[in-house]
Amino acid sequence: MHLRWFLIFITLLFQNPPAGDSPDFAKKYQEAIAFFQAEEPTELTDSLARSLFLEIVSGSASNKIENWVLLDSYEKLGSLALIGGDLSTAVIHYRKGLELKNNQNILDSLFFGSNLFIGETYYLLSKADSSIYFLEEAEKLIPLKKSNEEASRLYNSLGVIYFESGNYTQAINYFNKSKNLIIPRESYDLLEPYYKYALFSFMNNIGTSLLQLGKTDSALHIYNNLLGFEINENQVYSQLSKIYLKKENPDSSLYFLDKIISPEYVNNHSYQNQLAEILLSKGKLDEAKTGLLEFLEKNGGMNQKVADFKLGKTFQILGKIAFQQKDFQNAVHYFHQSIIQTDGLFDNQDIFENPKEYSVGFATFSLVESLVGKAQSFIKLHEKEKKRAYWDAGLDTYQTAFDIASFVGNFYDNDEARIFLGDFVLEAYQEAVNTLLIHTDSEDEKTRIYKAIAWVEGSKSTSLNIGMREKKLKKISGIPIALLQKESDLQFSISKIQQRILNENKEEELMALQSELTDSRLELSRLHKEFNDFPEFVAQKTKNQSIDLNYIQESILDKNTLLLSFFELKDRVLLFTLDQDEILVTEIGDKETLEGKILEFKKGIIGYEAGEKYEFGGAGNVLFEKILGPVSDKLDEYDHLMVIPHGILADLPFDSFESSPSKFLIFDHSVSYQLSLKLLESFESRDFEDEVKTGFAPFYDNSWKDENINLTQLPYSKDEINSLHGKSFISSEGTKRNFLETASGSEVIHLSTHALPDPNDPQQAFITFFPGDIESRLFTHEIYNLDLSESALIFLSACETNFGSLSKSEGILSISRAFAFAGCPNIISALWKAEDKSTAYITDRFYSHVENGLSYAEALREAKKDLLEDEKMAQFHHPVFWAHLVLVGSIPAKTYFDYLPVYLWIFAFILLGFGYLLVKNRFSNMSHSG
Known part of the structure; x- marks a missing residue:
């Protein structure tokens, strides 16, 4: 009933009288609309509406009807089919309507509904690519619409799509946007019944996304609140059950699941899968297996002809059960069926085959999980039966899982989502590498080691690699400068809003800023989708990045x-x-x-x-x-x-x-x-004397302090940047504005200042400029947006610039990493709080050694050795004073002489020897002749 109500609601808002049509068809259209909008719809009213709409679109005088009426009639036919569960017919009708798009007499905005509804229908059909395409077409029409209700429904649907593809962070943004459009900021008790239900739906979607992100306490808070709504309690109990299962508390999980007694709810995939997972975690394998097989048999799931990604989870659990029971042959088959059901496009029943065509589909995480399960099962079969085909299939299936994860990660539009995906896949990389190294008899040693290190390095810093590569590709892939400037403006706007949020204490203003932030992030997301309309950009960013x-x-x-x-x-x-x-x-x-x-x-x-x-x-x-x-x-x-x-x-x-x-x-x-x-890449060394060098020492003779932060004076910071012999910005000149204006044109940048990491939220870590207030702080999310591709070195002489939270796949999420993201190939940063005088000493010696031709790594080593060998600096010989400075960088490019084979060096020395003898003999002869 909710779907029908919404379809009727949209019709009432945007219905226009069929002016100019023949009287008969105008009357039929009005009658059809009346039946479609019946206060108490029945199968009869639906049937009558369907018959009248069919007469309108297929009648002999249909060419005399205004095209917008034809479009609306096809849309209503599609919606009636959708309500009736006939999804294929719904698609046919919606497509017929959309074929009228090229007609000049129909406003573009009128195609919004058909795009939205067909997108949702394709979602129900598990057709990810088609669903995404039409929903994004609807999203392009949003600026032409004036209805918050329609926009809200679209954003909610897009949130679901992002959720299903594993981009949970962006999904939350869409769900929040959808909620903010139609839910006023008043208490739940004052809302109309429909809006109460809508708020429940939005909060449920947000809670589910938080659960997938592993933020179980935040999700638990939401669902404990939703219990008070007294709406769809079965859904709340189900989610509470999932939360406790995620917390590895199967008894509490089962307690909440047992509260669900509705036959309609119990007899569906979600409930049965959940029950089986609980039993699996409790070690009751046979009971879990029997329940799932009986459910599949009863509902025809064992002979499913059309892919259903919801069934993919059922077969995946069966695969896990079979694996634990050491029934590896059946485990392979179950995982393979899970892959077929989850992927939606791949339908090859041969267990030795895997998907070769990748797309940003539904249930990405589940698909990768099933591929890994299948790979592990093949390896176990190989161990048991010693068949080479199983070994090769296992490695190939692992590689497919990694390739799909890499492909999908390229289409995620934020760093957080990519990091989450990388951390998720890391465990599979660990299993795969371990498999290679313990099976010494399955492959020759060199092949095993080369494959292992390729997987090892493929698992590291995936998000940083994607971000850096995209920055470069945007400049060379035909994306118009105007779009790139729009991206830059939006990124700047987002950074400013984030700063205002940090500085705001009023609850109402905070809510408004959060809403504004969500809007800007979604606008940036839409812009990134436009980038994907440029084939060269997509081709290059999805190109296989295998390590040579x-x-x-x-x-x-x-x-x-x-x-x-x-x-x-x-x-x-x-x-x-x-x-x-x-x-x-x-x-x-x-x-x-x-x-x-x-x-x-x-x-x-x-x-x-x-x-x-x-x-x-x-x-x-x-x-x-x-x-x-x-x-x-x-x-x-x-x-x-x-x-x-x-x-x-x-x-x-x-x-x-x-x-x-x-x-x-x-x-x-x-x-x-x-x-x-x-x-890793080689770095072409430049003439240090000729490089543009810029230094900042904003706290040389001043400090900053408020209730949250104390930025002390750094009296030796001026000495640091003076040793650089470049342009210096000291004290009040060391502003954030001056840095932003000079950074992109500087090849060497030295920042001798304060920094503050934020392990809880790496995006909020910052480096400070003069005077030290929030407006003068350069946050990590701002650094990401800089273009430092022309720089050679950034020296971050500030506390803990290489400190932050640890991602299993990405490494330290630090300020230093943000500068790497911005394009700088060599960064010196600090692991812990630095001491001012010893750091100034090392800095001075470092630049002196670089000026004398040493590489950055050699110069940093020599500078530290100088400190350790200087008796006047004996009080600073403890590692706390010098080991904090680390260089993350490239290897200096080889010179011509690096490439000379050994025999050429020998030949060169022989020639040198002959030359020496000839010169000696000549001088000797000259002496004798004198």
Whole structure:
């Protein structure tokens, strides 16, 4: 009844009299509308309306009817079919109406309803691509509409689409927008019945999205409130059951599910799947399996001819049950059926086949989960039966899961959603890598290791990689400058609203700002959809980004660099070493023991107390032995170590490890870092003297303090930027405005200032400029929008710029990462709070060494060594004063001489020797002749 009411409501709002039509057809149209809008509709009134509308669209005089009447008649026929559950017929009628689009006599706005309804119908048919297409067509017509009710319904439908594709963050924005359009800011008790139901629906959708994001407490709060609505309590109980299942409390989950007694609710997929998941978590495998199979048999699900992504979950649970029962053959078949039902386009019954064509479809997360389950089942079959076909199928299915996740991530329009997807898929990468390395008899060693490291690096920093690549592609893919400027303006507007929210205390104003923020984010989302209308942009951003290890070894790594890539499995940590000749893998210990030593090491450094002397031979030496000891012989061959950390190793200063009980690693090697091999590239060194250099020291002789923050004076910050020998912005000149005006034109930027990380919300971390108030703070979300692609180096001499929350796949979500996102290839930042004087000393020496031709990594190493070897700075020799500065950057481009083979070097030395002898003989002869 709710669907019918809404369709009738829209008709009443936008119905126009059929002026100019023949009297007979005008009368028929009016009669048809009357039956369609009957106060108490029945099958008879629907049948009469359907007959009259069919006469109108198919009658001999239909060509004399105004086209908008034909359009409306097709729309009503589609809606009647939709109400009656005949979805295929509904699509036919809606399409017939939309075929009139090229008619010049119909206002574009009148096509809104047909686009909206056909989009929703395709959703019910599990046709993701078609659903998305028509809903986005409807969205383009929103500016022509004046109805909040219609817009609200569209935004809610788009929210559902985003939810089903796994972009839960954007889904919440759409649900909030939909709610804000039609729900006034008054108490629930004062709302009309329809709006009470609508508010319930919106809050339920938001709560479901929060649950999927793992924010169970926020979701629980919403559903406890919804219980008081006394609307659709079965839905509330179902969601409360899911929350407690997510919290791994199956008894409480079952308690709420048992409160549902409605036969209509109990006899559907959602309830049966939920019950089976609870039983599965309680170890009652047979009971869960029997219940699902009986339900499928009763409802014809075992012989389903048309794909239904809701059934995909049922087969997925059956696959999990079979896997736990070690029935791997059936597990493969169940997971394969789940893939078929979930994907919607793939229908090959051959279990050795997987989807090859990818789209942004429904239930992305569920599809990836089923593919991983199928891959694991194949591997178990291989272990059991030793058949090569199972091994190959397992690896191929893993790769398909990773490819689909990567493809879908490219179409997500925000960093948070991409990070969430990356974290979700990481566990599958861990399983896949572990599979490769433990099955030593299934593949030759080199193939296994190369495949393993490709997966390892494919799992890291996926969102950062996508964001950086998109920034570059937008400039070269034919997207008009006007659209790019609009994007920039919207991003700036969003940043300003976010700042106003931070500074606002009034509840009413906060609500208004939140609504404005949602509107701007959705407008930006629509703009990004326009970017996808440019084929070259889409083709390039979805292009396979496989890692070319041979290219990295041959063209990027130099003979002095050893690359160390770490990967955290569930129970242990792996180390891959890469040089120009080979890739090796080493297990460096169990995760739990290593984690304890890392914590001890950090406490020993960051917990420094004034006057404390560093004691060698402790945790720093233990960590070296555990993490680098297994490859210590190989380390001796290289001057430079490029570290790609992961997991618990993400924020470790490797150069402060002790290579012996009395010596820091920094005396043996320069150390730099990178986030993934995907981001590794060679960096063409430039003439430092000629580069545009800009420094900021806003707190050289002033401070800022309010009830929330205390920004102290930094008296040595002026010395830091003076050593840069570039343009300096000191004290009151060190403003945010001056930074924004000069940043894109500067090749080296040094920021000697204060920063404040925000592990709870990385978007709100910031760097401060003069004077220090909220308007002078540069937030992470603003840094993302900068264009620093022309820069060579950013030196963030500010506290904790490389500190933040830890994403399992993305690494540290820090201010430093934001500058990388903006396009800078080399960034020096701080792991913890910096000491002003020692940092100024290192900075001065660093720039001096760079001016003398050293690479950034070598210069930072030499600067730290200068500090450690300077007796006048003895009070700053503890690692707390120098190990905080880390370089995340590229490897200097090879020179011509790096490419010379060994035999050419030998030949060159021989020629040099002959030349020396010839010169010596000539001078000797000249001497004798004199």
